[in-house]
Amino acid sequence: xxxxxxxxxxxxxxxxxxxxxxxxxxxxxxxxxxxxxxxxxxxxxxxxxxxxxxxxxxxxxxxxxxxxxxxxxxxxxxxxxxxxxxxxxxxxxxxxxxxxxxxxxxxxxxxxxxxxxxxxxxxxxxxxxxxxxxxxxxxxxxxxxxxxxxxxxxxxxxxxxxxxxxxxxxxxxxxxxxxxxxxxxxxxxxxxxxxxxxxxx
Numbered sequence: 001x002x003x004x005x006x007x008x009x010x011x012x013x014x015x016x017x018x019x020x021x022x023x024x025x026x027x028x029x030x031x032x033x034x035x036x037x038x039x040x041x042x043x044x045x046x047x048x049x050x051x052x053x054x055x056x057x058x059x060x061x062x063x064x065x066x067x068x069x070x071x072x073x074x075x076x077x078x079x080x081x082x083x084x085x086x087x088x089x090x091x092x093x094x095x096x097x098x099x100x101x102x103x104x105x106x107x108x109x110x111x112x113x114x115x116x117x118x119x120x121x122x123x124x125x126x127x128x129x130x131x132x133x134x135x136x137x138x139x140x141x142x143x144x145x146x147x148x149x150x151x152x153x154x155x156x157x158x159x160x161x162x163x164x165x166x167x168x169x170x171x172x173x174x175x176x177x178x179x180x181x182x183x184x185x186x187x188x189x190x191x192x193x194x195x196x197x198x199x200x201x
Contacts, residue, residue, distance in 0.1 A: 001025055006155070007063040008109075008148030009054070009094075010140045011086035013043060016050045017140030020061045021148035028149060030132040032061065035140050047089050054093035066094040067151035069143065070103040104150050109143060112150035 003022040010017035019033040038049035058066070068090050071080055094101045107117035114127050121139035128134045128142045136142040 004152065005031065005061060005063045006065050006067055006148040006151050007058060007061050007094075007099075008067045008144040008146065008151070009090045010069050010143040010147060011083060011090045012140060013046050013050070013082055013086045014038075015138060015140045016054070016086065016090070017138065017142070017144035018054070018057055019141065019145030019148045020057075020063065021145060021152060023152050028132070028152065030128070030134050030145055032057075033128075033134055033136065033141050033145055035138050043085065047085060050086070051089045051093055054090060055096065058093060058097040058099065063097075063099060065102060065151065065155065066090075066097075066099045067102050067104060067147040067155075068094070069109065069147055070105050072106050102151050102155060104147055104154075106143070108154070109146035109150040112153050113142075113146035 001024055003024045005020060005022045008017075008019040008021065014037070016036040017034075018036065020031040022029050022031050036050050036053040038046040038053075041049070068087060071083055071087065075083070091101055110119040110124065111117040113119070113131075114123055116123070119127075121142070124139055124142040124146060125136045128136050128145050132145070134141075134145065136145070
């Protein structure tokens with residue numbers, strides 16, 4: 001049975017966590033994980049360095065899909081703006097690699113990994129160590145692994161839902177029948193029985 005590989009990305013402009021998780025049957029394995037830390041640079045350069053790192057990661061991971069953390073309610077407008085920059089880089093990297101993108105709220109990822117949608121960062125780090133033997137140095141790494149695990153748990157159901165909502169394609173026979181059907185002639189406008197009147201009539 002071929003492995004299904006998903007890359008989870010926890011976006012950030014200072015630290016961008018990533019986790020490559022493979023599933024064979026019901027078994028999950030962390031293939032690679034870590035944190036991209038671009039250093040103390042102006043924001044545009046940090047974003048460029050993160051994009052470069054994600055491009056390299058997706059090129060070697062052999063993934064079929066990407067799971068990215070969505071913007072969550074409750075953060076300040078400034079934090080949401082900064083997170084938006086980081087998410088844009090992650091989405092661009094996945095799109096450049098030609099990979100489908102799925103987004104999950106932090107609570108969904110926490111629930112998938114720990115069974116608790118409000119799990120603390122320390123609990124996330126402990127859980128990836130217990131389940132996968134990964135010593136996550138930072139919570140960003142654990143969060144990214146959780147996103148990949150979340151997608152491997154929920155992604156199939158989401159794809160089935162999307163397929164059910166997609167309109168069924170027309171059959172080739174129906175398309176040909178529609179194309180061959182002649183257009184109905186338009187009725188000519190009726191002429192008025194009243195004659196035109198003018199001065200001196």
